[in-house]
Amino acid sequence: MIKYKDAEPASVLPYILSSDTDIASISYAYKKAMKKMIDTSVQTVLYADIDCMDEELLDLMALECRTQYYVESLPIDTKMKLIKNSLIWHQRAGTTGAVNELIDTVLGEGEVVEWFNFGGAPGTFKILTSAKLNDSSLKQFQNIISKVKNMSSSLISVEQSCKIDINLYVGASIVQSMKTVIK
Known part of the structure; x- marks a missing residue:
């Protein structure tokens, strides 16, 4: 054959x-x-096989795709997600949805809270997340956000919250007393 x-x-x-x-x-x-x-x-299989690329190829692929929020110091799984989503983010740059997707990709979880939901000045927003951030990763994240957000919007803060699983018991009672007057 x-x-x-x-x-x-x-x-x-x-x-x-x-x-x-x-x-x-x-x-x-x-x-x-x-x-x-x-x-x-x-x-051409290279584009379909991003999950199997080594880190050096991912860095080159990010340059070729002009991946907006790509930083070489990110973990490899985050790099793969960024490259896969780069075309979509080019199309949706400047929207709240794109910022939310970026937060999910880079931080794992979080959300954008716009000014009208927290009583801030028009055109401002803040990010709520439970991801752990140190000073360097926070600065890096703020630089990434500045590239995807609407140019007229301003990031006020990145607020961290933590979830605590505890059992909380609350009790209440009503006591009614009656006075009887005997004459």
Whole structure:
């Protein structure tokens, strides 16, 4: 059986036709062109195989895709998510939805609270998250947010909250007393 990479039109023609020098030349040229096309098509798998890339290729892929919020110091799984979403974020840049998606990707969880929901000045917002941030990661996150947010909006604060699972017991009672007066 002939592999498709090695196939050429002359291999399926009868001997009388395939032995002709013109047909053999055309067949050979076709085989070389197909080989070049097959070799090139293998490279397109790169875009579909982001989950299996090493970190160096991810960095190059981020440059090629112009991934807006990409920083080489991020964890590898975050880099993969950023590259996968870069085209969508280019289309939706400046919207609250894009900022929320970025928060979910980089921090894992959180949300944007706009000015009208907390009584702030028009055009301001804050971010609520339960992710743990230190000073350097907070500055890095603020730089990333400045690239995706609407240019007329201002980030006021990034507020952290923590969830505590405890059992809390509350009790209440009503005591009614009656006075009877005897004469």
